[in-house]
Amino acid sequence: MTALLVVAIAYLLGGIPFGYLLVRWKSGSDIRSQGSGNIGATNVLRTTGRALGVATLLLDIGKGFLAVWVAGRLTDGAPWATSAAAVAVMLGHAYPVFLKFRGGKAVASVVGAFLYLAPAALGAVVVVFVATVAWTRHISMGSIISAAVLPLAVWLIMVPPVPVEAAAIVCGAFIIYRHSSNIQRLRAGTENVFNFGSRKA
Secondary structure, three states: OHHHHHHHHHHHHHOOOHHHHHHHHHHOOOHHHOOOOOOOHHHHHHHHOHHHHHHHHHHHHHHHHHHHHHHHHHHOOOHHHHHHHHHHHHHHHHOOHHHOOOOOOOHHHHHHHHHHHOHHHHHHHHHHHHHHHHHHOOHHHHHHHHHHHHHHHHHHHHOOOHHHHHHHHHHHHHHHHHOHHHHHHHHHOOOOOOOOOOOOO
16 A cells, blocks of 8 residues: 555656646646647746746656655655655656646656655766756757666666666656657757747746
8 A cells, every 4th residue: 555655646746737837827828739849847948938947847856856755754765665756756747647648758857856866876967967968959968868877877876776776777768768759850950959048037
């Protein structure tokens, strides 16, 4: 029962579509009909502006952290529980029941989850992300490279319990999978270039 409760709470937390809700609150529009159609922070930033983009990012990170924190509290920090919660919150964001299972790529929620699970390793991954985006000017490229690096960083820096490393592998692979369309655009040279200086407030 505890395992089911941990997974259910994490999934439902992950399914809270902050990007969708913030854009709906501000403009009454559906973020899924704008830009890339994604409910995540990058699309909110690109279509609605910096303020809501940053708010979406922080809230999505926050729900990832909260899901794993709750799992830890319910199970005295059991690695199997916190790791399962990390995967569940990611799946909740990607396939939210509240939006008929049409969600985002789950990068921010995974960041929040590993901020709890492996903060030092996450710090290294963030450095890789920032460097990659600065070099390529593509958020998607930064996300893909960082997802690939995540399991290695967790293994080398943390020397984790098996469930934590397994979660890192699953989350990294899933994020790359969710970026399949971005990979196609990167190959074609048609991927959006990142520009934080949005004209919208």
